[in-house]
Amino acid sequence: MPQVDDRRTRRTRSALRRALVELSLERGYANLRVDEISERADVGRATFYAHFRDKQALYDDVVAALLAELKERLTPEVRETGGFTGRPLVALFQHALDNRDAYRVVLRGDGDGRALTRLRDDLSEATLRTFERRVEEQGLEPRLDLRVVARAWVGEQVAVLTWWLEEEAAPIPLEEVAGMLADLSRFGRMWATGVDPTGASSSE
Template sequence: MPQTENLRVRRTRTLLRTALVELIEERGFDRLTVGEITGRAMVSRAAFYRNYRDKFHLVEQIFDEAIAALVGKMADQERPVEERWTSFWEHIAEYHRLYGALLGRNGSPWFADRMRATLTGMAAQHLPDNPGPRPALVPTLVAAMFVQAVTWWLENDRPTPPAQIAAQTAGVASAVIAEAGAWA
């Protein structure tokens, strides 16, 4: 019985997540209700609430899983930096519907803020210490740049391969970091 329950829970979560992304693409995140999500997924509201508190919790869980996958891909410090940057963009390509829906025109400011905060934390771990009155400024700028770059790349149907956008954005980030290194 536990195996059946596990399959049922996974199926329900998959249906809800798919419905969420489809509805965000169509209507926008802020206007969605749990009833619309469960209706599209063809699952009961009770099933929804057995898994999630509300639509924000659903998005949070999806985001946490996606970020865990991203961190896993980028964690190998033995790999060259270029490969890790490319892994970031390959991850975005793999989850393009999710990120496109949540960061696009119909997306959620809450999600964009959460992604910026997460990327700021990741950037702060890998950047040299920034002396001066605002040490958090550089990771914040780099994170904001990446959120905008991801949004642009997805809204334009990924016009360049992951390795190319990785090289381009890494170059811009390097310029920002180099400039910040010159600050007194």
Template sequence: MDRRIRKNQTAIMNALMQLIAEKDFEKITINEIAERADVNRGTVYSHYSDKYDLLDKCIENQLIHLMESCYSIDATGPYPTKAPLLLTIKEIEKNALIYKTLLSIKDVPSFRVHLSSMINKQIMEHMKDNELSLDELGKSIYAQFMSSAIVGVIEWWFTQSMPCSAEELTERLWSLLEMNRMILGP
């Protein structure tokens, strides 16, 4: 990809993230995004069909970055050890403003949905690779429960102004995950 194109896309995405932190997503206009990114309106439309497409691309970029940063160290699944969970939470902590902003979009819950879906998929992959005593419906319910719980705890952490470190949150969340994993059996 051309360096100029990448620079414009990064500026546009950063502009959207800054604006979302300041006001409701629904009230943001393409003109505001272009002005904040220091590009013209046509440049925004040359990369994105509308602000929803731009938001989806921002979310996709953040999730890809999160996946690359956190899941690559353990190919057997999302949380078979504490290390990937800790890396995930530390990465979220390091980029707290971005993730808090994305999770706070009220009218467009897409980041929460995408994050939950990503975690759900990783849990399902982990269960597929292991002998578990659940049928397919049970695995689906379990993966949904776990992914919703993890995302819910991360949201809680942000809304409570991150009252503990990433390490402590990981320890406490890991204990809960371990208790719930016991129902799966060996």
């Protein structure tokens, strides 16, 4: 019996998460009512409240599940050694593509922006730990505060990811857009715009 109940619980919670995401994209999170979410998930209001206190608790659960899965995907990649490979970027963009609708809700700042802040904070903390490990392993002396570097790097990822997911069809293939971000991180904006270190245009 417990296994049956566990499966039923997982199915119900999954249906409620899916309903919240779908309706948020259709009507906006702020406009949703619990009875609408329950109806879309094909469960009763009593069942909803047996699992979640309110729609914010359900949204928090959507975000927690999303970030837990993202962490699982990223963990093997952020342990990389031997320099910057860009693999965590590919893993992030692939996870976002696999969960496109949920990411779109989060990246739009629905639910008073807490979910977006949490995503940025989690990614920034993981990035900072990776940078600190590389610095220690390679005996480097950072030129800038690594907290600033990590936040700036994550900000670029989130900005590009938001634009990339909101298009009807991905405007640039996954590996290509991740590669562009990786090159931007490696070589900088001046290089990306065609300016060489001497200040001359690359076309000259």
